[in-house]
Amino acid sequence: xxxxxxxxxxxxxxxxxxxxxxxxxxxxxxxxxxxxxxxxxxxxxxxxxxxxxxxxxxxxxxxxxxxxxxxxxxxxxxxxxxxxxxxxxxxxxxxxxxxxxxxxxxxxxxxxxxxxxxxxxxxxxxxxxxxxxxxxxxxxxxxxxxxxxxxx
Numbered sequence: 423x424x425x426x427x428x429x430x431x432x433x434x435x436x437x438x439x440x441x442x443x444x445x446x447x448x449x450x451x452x453x454x455x456x457x458x459x460x461x462x463x464x465x466x467x468x469x470x471x472x473x474x475x476x477x478x479x480x481x482x483x484x485x486x487x488x489x490x491x492x493x494x495x496x497x498x499x500x501x502x503x504x505x506x507x508x509x510x511x512x513x514x515x516x517x518x519x520x521x522x523x524x525x526x527x528x529x530x531x532x533x534x535x536x537x538x539x540x541x542x543x544x545x546x547x548x549x550x551x552x553x554x555x556x557x558x559x560x561x562x563x564x565x566x567x568x569x570x571x572x573x574x
Contacts, residue, residue, distance in 0.1 A: 442471040449507075450476045450498045459514035466572045472516065474568050478523060479503050481564030490538035493564065507568050516570035526563045531555040536563070 443462050452458045462472055477493040478484065479501035484491045493501070502510075504521045511518050534547045534555070547555060 440467050440470065442473055444473045444475075446475045448476070449474045450500050450502060453499050455500060455510055456514060459511065459516070463515055463572060468572055468574045470572045471519075472511075472570050472572070474507070474570075475524070476502060476507075476566055478564050478566035481523065481562070481566070483562075483564035487538055491564070492536050502566060504566060507566060511568060511570045515573060517573055518568065518570045520567075520569045522567050523562050524565055524567050525560050526565065527558050527560050528563070529555065530557050530559060533559060533561070 443466060449455060449458075459472075466472065477498070479493070480503035484493060488494075504523075508518050508521060531548060531550070535544055537544075
C-alpha cells in the first residue's frame with residue numbers, strides 16, 4: 423500500500439466507529455431492520471462489534487403468556503427469536519459471535535407488575551408496604567442478546 427492509499431484509507435477510517443454500536447430494546451421497533459443494519463455495517467470499522475438487546479418471542483415467558491405477554495403490543499414492528507435474529511445479522515454481513523438469554527434481577531413487585539393480572543390486584547401489590555415485594559429475584563424474563571462483529 424503506497425502513502426496515498428494509506429492517507430485515503432485513514433481518512434475513511436476516521437469516519438467509522440472504533441467502539442461498539444449498542445442498542446437496548448430498540449431493534450424490534452425499527453421498521454427497516456435490514457436498512458438499519460446496513461448503515462451500522464457501513465459506519466463500523468472492520469472488526470468492530472455490534473450488540474443488540476431485545477425481546478425473544480420464543481422465550482418461555484412469551485410462550486407461557488402468549489398474547490397477554492407484555493411484549494405483545496403495537497409498538498413492536500418485528501419479533502425475533504435466537505434463530506431469526508442470527509439470520510438477519512448474517513444476511514447483513516455480520517459474524518455472529520454469541521447469542522444468549524440474559525438473566526435479569528428485578529423486585530417481586532416489578533415481577534407481579536409484568537404478569538397478566540387484573541389491574542386492581544396489580545395496584546394492591548404495587549402499593550403494598552410489605553418487605554416481601556421488595557425482595558429481588560433473578561429470572562430469564564424473555565430477553566435476547568446478540569453480539570456480532572463486522573468482518574475483517
